[in-house]
Amino acid sequence: MKGKKVAVVGSGVAGLSTAYLLSREHTVTIFEREAAVGMDAHSLDAHGARMDIPLRVFSESYYPNLCSIYKHLGVKYRHADYSFSCRPAAAAASYFRYINFFVADMALPLPLCLNVRELFKCVRLAFQFAHFVNRAPAKLAAEAGELRLGTFLERHGYSKEFATCLLYPMLSVVCTCSYASVEAYPASIVVDYFANKYGLSGAQCRAYEGTRDVVDRITQPVERVITSATITRVDAAQPFAGGRERALVTWRGADGRELSEEFDEVVLAMQANASLRVLKTRELSQIEALASFKYESKRVVLHTDASLMPPNERDWSPLNIVAAPGADAASVTVWMNRIDGDLRRELKGPIFQTWNPDVEPSKGSVLADYSFERPVVTPASEAGMAQLATSQGVGHIWFVGAYARYSMPLLENGVKSAMEVSRRLGVDTSDIEVDELALERAALSGATRRQRTWGMLVLAAAVGATALHSRCYLF
Structure with missing residues (x-):
């Protein structure tokens, strides 16, 4: 086993980017509650083509680090x-x-x-x-x-x-x-x-090939990917209290059995409200920060109407x-x-x-119907972002996601948060991370x-x- 034993809980773009980067130095396990890796969990084949749900698009100007990871992986994309x-x-x-x-x-x-x-x-x-x-x-x-x-x-x-x-x-x-x-x-x-x-x-x-191609490439260096894993609790390490030296992840598998495993570090790549439900820690600043984030739920329907x-x-x-x-x-x-x-x-x-x-849409036209939660930036969540940044790593618990940084809560923000945590866990990301100010100056005056x-x-x-x-x- 190389480096530390790390769990990444959640496999959206933030979790996958974190797992990919950390795999350079550490042994990584991804946990995902869906039957497929999260970024591709709801995509489906219909009417002769595979479609991403939700549809994911990006621009090189606003998503430079996402594009950099894609290029590094060999993921082809086009207008x-x-x-x-x-x-x-x-x-x-x-x-x-x-x-x-x-x-x-x-x-x-x-x-x-x-x-x-x-x-x-x-x-x-x-x-x-x-x-x-x-x-x-x-x-x-x-x-x-x-x-x-x-x-x-x-x-x-x-x-x-x-x-x-x-x-x-x-x-x-x-x-x-x-x-x-x-x-x-x-x-x-x-x-x-x-x-x-x-x-x-x-x-x-x-x-070019949709999110399935991204998922296949980005998970290649990851040691383990455990799907259909419903996380029931994540216990932070408590060495300062004479307790557990490592963090503990407990999950329920597809067969209903509950399993637990210790890790040197745990990265929570879920929504803040989902992390709040499972995290067990004495670090009140982490709990207060997670509780400050607001989410709104919206439906997405794939149909022919x-x-x-x-x-x-x-x-x-x-x-x-x-x-x-x-x-x-x-x-x-x-x-x-x-x-x-x-x-x-x-x-x-x-x-x-x-x-x-x-x-x-008319009932006979519906091919898929899902609800997704999205974070929104509020004065309370702005304070929560600052609080979360100062409590990263306490109890060997880390947080990544589009919600975690002061910017538009989109794919790029999730990638940036992954890079920040990966650097703090000893990974060199300089060959992928983009100097955005230099990029802007070079791209267009x-x-x-x-x-x-x-x-x-x-x-x-x-x-x-x-x-x-x-x-x-x-x-």
Whole structure:
């Protein structure tokens, strides 16, 4: 056995990244409650293709460390069309829509709206969004302290229409959370996300062979992977109290038997609320930190019911957001056939993945129906992140996950938390970890960013002028 004996509990992207990195120096066991490794646990084969549930896409500009691990593993990925439309109700026409033009490694968004009556609104929203991407970082830098997103938008004159019809629905989809949570997000996290994602490169990517290929590659160096393992408790080491020198993991297997095993270190790669339920420790700071994180649960349904798409098929986008007045969160239906070329060729007939459905798909059309919890950033969780950072490793218990760092709780944050814990456990990650500031400087200068975002404005204006002149649909 090499190095320490380490347990990683949970096999989402944070757990898998941690296990992969720690396997360089230590002997690692992964525990996963599902029958398959977590990142691929809900994917399925349907209509001639394998589909990830939930669908996982990423951009090289905002997910540099995830992309670095993928490259190191030999995981191939390519551009995915993640352009979207917004409409106020399931049966309504879109008031905002854009398409992507792929140029080299960039996706240039061109606002286009089939609904002539909403052209002014579409162009107006495009202008405001480009202004937000380009100018919000400087506006935020001039602020003395941290602001919530709603306060920032109001203070700097962004319209209610822009917030409720475009920005909040986008963030509700990205973060899988309610509008109330979006409005209360730290403005710095949101501005950083959009400035990097859209200011550097809007191109979204998808793993060429899906998450199964990622899982197969990333688990190769791991000593053991135990699936169908329901963790019932994790007891922290208590050498300072004359107790156990090592941490203890107890789980119930698929056959119902309860088993226990000691480890030198245990990394909890579950959601914070799940870790709170199983962790037994005298370290109150760990318990208090875990209790501070808030989660929201949303459904995702894979189905074939086209009635959840815009009524005019010419108005269909890869992502179709419904921002219904009075709803507590946005709904989005992903047209799986349009995400990338392979799915377009492989799928036999239209197939959709809907998050937080505002209208239920017909029963006969449903292929899969799951609920997922997602963390949201709140003032309490911000304090919890700081508290968790100072209590890492106490009792030989460590924590990784998208929730654990001050940033958008997405895949990249999970990878970063894995790298931080791996370094503290003696693993050299320098060949994989990305210097993000250097990457940003090398990728695109501030001047080029301005040219790109204001170029989007010119495109929007041109589209609006053309449409008004022709008084007809643009396709």
